[in-house]
Amino acid sequence: MPDRPPATTQTSAEDAPPTSDAESGSVAAPLPTGRPGKPAGPVPDPDAVDRSDASAVAVAAAVWMGSSDTVIDTSWYDASLRAAPFLTPQLLATFAAARPRSGPGREWLEWWEHRAFTTAEAEVSPDDQELADTLLTVYRKVTVRLTPVGRDGWRGEPVTYFQFITLSRASIRAGWQVEAVVDDA
Numbered sequence: 001m002p003d004r005p006p007a008t009t010q011t012s013a014e015d016a017p018p019t020s021d022a023e024s025g026s027v028a029a030p031l032p033t034g035r036p037g038k039p040a041g042p043v044p045d046p047d048a049v050d051r052s053d054a055s056a057v058a059v060a061a062a063v064w065m066g067s068s069d070t071v072i073d074t075s076w077y078d079a080s081l082r083a084a085p086f087l088t089p090q091l092l093a094t095f096a097a098a099r100p101r102s103g104p105g106r107e108w109l110e111w112w113e114h115r116a117f118t119t120a121e122a123e124v125s126p127d128d129q130e131l132a133d134t135l136l137t138v139y140r141k142v143t144v145r146l147t148p149v150g151r152d153g154w155r156g157e158p159v160t161y162f163q164f165i166t167l168s169r170a171s172i173r174a175g176w177q178v179e180a181v182v183d184d185a
Helices: 054-066 077-082 089-097 106-113
Strands: 117-124 137-149 159-168 177-183
Touching: 054 077, 054 117, 054 137, 054 159, 054 177, 077 089, 089 177
Parallel strands: none
Antiparallel strands: 117 137, 137 159, 159 177
């Protein structure tokens, strides 16, 4: 799995583990967010996703959260924020408050050297769901496969991981939104 932080293991910025400067003992400031823009890899048009289909929303959100681009992003965090059209306001606020306080890791730096982006493919896993769906809350296990692609022709090893996604809606006529995401770690 990439050096990617789990999507919702931290509920707020205060819960994020601080990093410190060993010499001064000060807590590191959060990393800046990346630049606005669309990642180079293919992502679904948010307006074309059928919001009445919970599985379609889960897959679209997983693709957006997995679609990083080292040219516009400073870490995996930026891709999670771009998934905003599929997230509840509460989950988006959680993501926004959990800005990373340390670099994204060795793998990200390798990708950055190649000006890489990820292509993300996702599908609802056929595994049995452990929790039963209700009219207003559903659970999906999504298999995500990321392939890093460098703008210089380099291709990294594909990475596969699972996300456990909880979706909710305000009423049976409302569209589904992602309420929680937990990466297998």
